[in-house]
Amino acid sequence: MKSTTNSIILEVACRLLIPVLIVFGVYVLVHGEYSPGGGFQAGVVLALAVVLNRVMEPADTKKGYWTFKIIALAGMGPIIYLLTGLWSIPFGGNFLEYGHLPLAVHEAERHLYGILFVEIGVTVGVMATIISIFDSLGKVGDPDDHGSLL
Amino acid sequence: MIFVILLSLLLLIILVTGLIAVFIPHIFGSVVLFNAFSFFVVLAYLLLSAPDVAFTEAVIGVISTAYYVIAVRELRKGDRE
Numbered sequence: 001m002k003s004t005t006n007s008i009i010l011e012v013a014c015r016l017l018i019p020v021l022i023v024f025g026v027y028v029l030v031h032g033e034y035s036p037g038g039g040f041q042a043g044v045v046l047a048l049a050v051v052l053n054r055v056m057e058p059a060d061t062k063k064g065y066w067t068f069k070i071i072a073l074a075g076m077g078p079i080i081y082l083l084t085g086l087w088s089i090p091f092g093g094n095f096l097e098y099g100h101l102p103l104a105v106h107e108a109e110r111h112l113y114g115i116l117f118v119e120i121g122v123t124v125g126v127m128a129t130i131i132s133i134f135d136s137l138g139k140v141g142d143p144d145d146h147g148s149l150l
Numbered sequence: 151m152i153f154v155i156l157l158s159l160l161l162l163i164i165l166v167t168g169l170i171a172v173f174i175p176h177i178f179g180s181v182v183l184f185n186a187f188s189f190f191v192v193l194a195y196l197l198l199s200a201p202d203v204a205f206t207e208a209v210i211g212v213i214s215t216a217y218y219v220i221a222v223r224e225l226r227k228g229d230r231e
Binding site for chain 2: 036037038040041044045047048051130133134137
């Protein structure tokens, strides 16, 4: 059977929803200090954009899943967190002490940038983990693809 | 007073939705009812003025529903290969 498309209404709705989800995810990440939100929620919202695309594609298309790349990205998140924490140690601070970050701004603003980098790490980790779990759940088709690497 | 009435009503709905989601024999209906349960829990959190927890719960409800839908779809396929 030929690769069939889904309902046209669902396709158009997804085409409109996915950019909004991505922009909203970045907004939740960056603005998370002043409003509800933060790294975890932003990661889930960004992953929802990818998951929505995966749900909407027809069941018999060839899935180009990035199984290894997405697990590597899930490892990148904690590494960003760790490097942010270690960054202040050579400049006389403790682990994750944002006041000693070598940025040429006021100290309160240094705290803000430190928290932002940590939240970026959390976002990348959560997003990649959720996409990886989703890919492992919906393994169909490819006979040479035996589920997750883990 | 209106707060207490609204919250009691909401908690009752949460209880009923959760119980039906557990005891319904239809598996996809259970998934949908779990989504409804999650939505009413979000409303309860908002009523108790915890918007951060409500946002997290809403997001987690959506993503877990996507997981369950995919899992049910895989179950329905039966024994392939």
